[in-house]
Amino acid sequence: MPIPHDFEYAKPSSVDEALDLLSExxxxxxxxxxGTDLANLLKQGFPVPELMIDIKGLAELYQIKLTGDxxxxxxxxxxxxxxxxxxxxxxxxxxxxxxxxxxSNGVRNRAxxxxxxxxxxxxMDSAAPLLVHDAFIHLKSKNNERKLPVAQWFVDNRxxxxxxxxxxxxxxxxxxxxxYAGSYQKLMxxxxxxxxxANVGVLALxxxxxxxxxxxVGPIPKRSLKIEHFLxxxxxxxxxxxxxxxxxxxxxxxxxxxxxxxxxxxxxxKVMFERGLKEAIERLNLLKN
Amino acid sequence: xxxxxxxxxxxxxxxxxxxxxxxxxTIDNSDxxxxxxxxxxxxxxxxxxxxxxxxxxxxxLLNGKSVRxxxxxxAEVEGQEITTxxxxxxxxxxxxxxxxxxxxxxxxxxCAPGVILASTELLNNNPHPSLLQIKEAIxxxxxxxxxxxxxxxxxxxxxxxxxxxxx
Numbered sequence: 238m239p240i241p242h243d244f245e246y247a248k249p250s251s252v253d254e255a256l257d258l259l260s261e262x263x264x265x266x267x268x269x270x271x272g273t274d275l276a277n278l279l280k281q282g283f284p285v286p287e288l289m290i291d292i293k294g295l296a297e298l299y300q301i302k303l304t305g306d307x308x309x310x311x312x313x314x315x316x317x318x319x320x321x322x323x324x325x326x327x328x329x330x331x332x333x334x335x336x337x338x339x340x341s342n343g344v345r346n347r348a349x350x351x352x353x354x355x356x357x358x359x360x361m362d363s364a365a366p367l368l369v370h371d372a373f374i375h376l377k378s379k380n381n382e383r384k385l386p387v388a389q390w391f392v393d394n395r396x397x398x399x400x401x402x403x404x405x406x407x408x409x410x411x412x413x414x415x416x417y418a419g420s421y422q423k424l425m426x427x428x429x430x431x432x433x434x435a436n437v438g439v440l441a442l443x444x445x446x447x448x449x450x451x452x453x454v455g456p457i458p459k460r461s462l463k464i465e466h467f468l469x470x471x472x473x474x475x476x477x478x479x480x481x482x483x484x485x486x487x488x489x490x491x492x493x494x495x496x497x498x499x500x501x502x503x504x505x506x507k508v509m510f511e512r513g514l515k516e517a518i519e520r521l522n523l524l525k526n
Numbered sequence: 527x528x529x530x531x532x533x534x535x536x537x538x539x540x541x542x543x544x545x546x547x548x549x550x551x552t553i554d555n556s557d558x559x560x561x562x563x564x565x566x567x568x569x570x571x572x573x574x575x576x577x578x579x580x581x582x583x584x585x586x587l588l589n590g591k592s593v594r595x596x597x598x599x600x601a602e603v604e605g606q607e608i609t610t611x612x613x614x615x616x617x618x619x620x621x622x623x624x625x626x627x628x629x630x631x632x633x634x635x636x637c638a639p640g641v642i643l644a645s646t647e648l649l650n651n652n653p654h655p656s657l658l659q660i661k662e663a664i665x666x667x668x669x670x671x672x673x674x675x676x677x678x679x680x681x682x683x684x685x686x687x688x689x690x691x692x693x
Contacts, residue, residue, distance in 0.1 A: 238577050239561065246555035246601045269602070276597040277578050279556070289555065291602060317591070341666020343644065344579055346591040347598070429665035430580065 240279045248291040252377065255292055255404055260379040262288050263401040269293075270313055271347035273340075274356040298406065301325065306414070309375075311407040312351035317342065319350060328412055330520075331419025331438055332366040338423045339363075341430040351405050354387075357457075358432075359394045364458035365438025366421060369448035370410040378402045384409075391457035415443035418520035422509035424453075426496060434497040437509045441517035443525065445470050449510070454489040454502055461488045473518060481514075482507040540604045544569070545613030553600045560584045560595040563610065571611035571639040575668070582667035585640035586610050592647045611639040614646060621687075622646060625680040633671035640667045645681045654685050 249255040259266055267286040269275060270293065278284060292298065298313040301322050308328055310319070319325050319336040326333045332350070339345055339353070339362045353363040354374070364387075372387040378400060387408075390398050399405065419440045425431035433453045440448040447468045452458035464484050471477050491502035541550045544567065551566050563569040563586070572595050575583030584596040587609040614620050619627070622645055632638045641664055648655055648663035655663070660681050661674075669677065 238558075240556040240558065243554050243556045246599070248604075269599075272599065272602070273579055273594065273597050276558070276599070280558075280577065289599070289601075293602070340579070341582065342647075342663060343582055343585050343592045343594050343666045344597075346588075347593050429661075 238280050241282050242279075242285045244286050245288040246291065247288060248294050250294050252295055252297065252404070252406075255290055255295065256377060256379045256402070258288065258290050259402045259404060262290075266290050268355075268404060270349045270352045271315060273344050273348040274352065274358070292404070300407075303328065306412045307409050308412055309407050309409040310350060312405045313349055314351070314407075315347060315349050316340075316345035316353075320345070329366070329370070329410065331369065331421050331440065332363070334419070335362045335366050335421040335423070335436075335438075338421070338425075338433075344430070351408060354390065354408070355397060355399065355405060357391055357395050357397045359456055359458075360432040360434070360436075360453040361458070362421075362423065362433060362436065362452070364391065365436055365450040365452045366419065367408060367410070368450035368458060368460050369419060369438045369440040371448075372408050372410045374408055375406040376400075376403045377406050378404070388460065394456040413442060416521060416524045417442045418517050418524055420513040420516035420520065422513040422516075424497075424502070424505050424509060432496065435491065435502045435506045435509065437506060437513045439510070439513035439517040441514070441521045443521065447514070447517075449514075451485075451489050451506060451510075454491040454506055459488075461485075463488060468514075473514065478511050478514065482510060485510060538601075540601060542603045542605060543607045545609055545616060551600070555599065555601050557600045558596060559586075559598040559600045559603060562600040563595060563608075569610050569612055573636055573639065575636070580666075580668070581637075582640040582644065582664075583637060585643045585667065587643055587647060590647070590650070592644050609643070611642055614642065620646065622649065622681070622684050625684050626677070629676050629680040629683065631672065631676040631680045637667055637669040637671075641669070641677055648681070649684065655681075657682065660685065 265287040269289050269291045298311040300311045302309045303324055316336040316339045350363045353361050367387045373384040374390050376383050392398055422437045423433045424435040435454050436452040438450040447465050449464050450460045464481050485507050491499040493499045537552050539552050572586050573583040575581035577596050579594040579597045584594055585592050586595045589607050644664050644667050
């Protein structure tokens with residue numbers, strides 16, 4: 238289907254050039270990376286940008302860099318690149334797992350992880366892994382630079398805290414100083430490609446603390462500090478898991494849509510939470526031994 | 527054909543390598559690559575199935591990687607390399623294509639170009655994939671006719687042999 242509205246197209250060769258354009262056009266420009274979400278939106282007739290800024294010429298945004306404890310993933314890193322990355326496999330395994338489950342290889346070859354959180358569709362796969370690791374979003378504009386905690390990034394379905402003139406440079410996490418292991422659970426209608434009907438991210442840490450995040454069961458993905466505090470320092474018995482699962486009802490607010498009913502999502506989130514928790518603990522135990 | 531609501535004066539000339547040949551084409555910035563390939567360059571193998579990246583019928587190889595041409599603007603591929611099924615079979619059928627024929631893997635053929643490109647990419651990167659890897663590689667290519675089994679079998683057959691990189 239042709240796109241009903243034409244636009245200007247620019248492919249800046251430096252970040253400064255891109256930021257100049259964003260400062261000039263603001264909300265009338267759209268940043269184009271993989272385009273797997275944006276192209277769909279444009280076909281539906283909205284948004285109607287005056288300018289498309291293709292950032293794929295910006296070499297520095299393609300890097301995955303480990304500096305000391307900080308793991309930085311540039312905004313042009315695709316899910317395929319994440320899957321091929323040894324650093325991410327070893328140090329950020331929950332994101333590595335999630336990357337495998339995004340769409341299909343043809344989409345993963347183009348779609349970027351940062352694009353995923355900028356589109357901020359409720360069912361995104363990148364959110365839970367970033368949330369359980371307290372990631373930072375690195376933002377730059379012509380006259381400013383800031384690092385935003387991921388917990389403040391998601392504002393509503395398809396809405397983030399980005400300013401009109403800002404470009405996301407990448408995302409970083411601080412690697413925990415203790416042993417840790419994560420698990421990402423995604424509910425799909427069938428194996429192969431699908432959007433998540435519900436997803437859960439669990440991080441188990443050596444000091445017997447946990448991080449838990451839920452996605453696709455509310456307008457924005459969220460950590461559950463309530464469940465994390467409950468699990469903290471406890472021996473994770475069947476009874477403890479059952480009690481934590483019951484708490485999920487007060488934490489998430491799934492809806493009914495074409496992919497699933499809210500009752501099914503609620504039920505399955507509890508199942509996936511249990512799977513994720515057990516898998517994270519099992520992996521952590523393997524690391525400890 | 528949806529009429530463009532805004533008068534466009536962005537017609538510009540781009541060039542890229544298509545199946546080994548340098549090609550020039552005049553486009554609007556909002557032109558989708560799939561449509562440019564089919565309507566302006568006469569390359570008919572990539573198909574429009576779902577038009578939103580789910581079905582894989584529009585799959586092409588961009589710089590050797592399988593991508594959804596229905597989600598790419600033609601403007602983005604300036605200076606890059608595109609391979610379609612026409613390019614794979616430029617000098618005769620590839621080993622994969624011969625095996626798909628031998629095993630009668632396709633019926634209506636609509637999904638075939640996408641499947642062939644996805645499996646070509648797979649075997650180029652991994653000459654001896656496991657069954658799971660084969661399934662994952664074509665997971666984004668939906669087929670309504672075959673139930674996938676004869677497609678997977680053909681890929682497995684080629685994977686079990688010595689594979690020479692195509693393209």
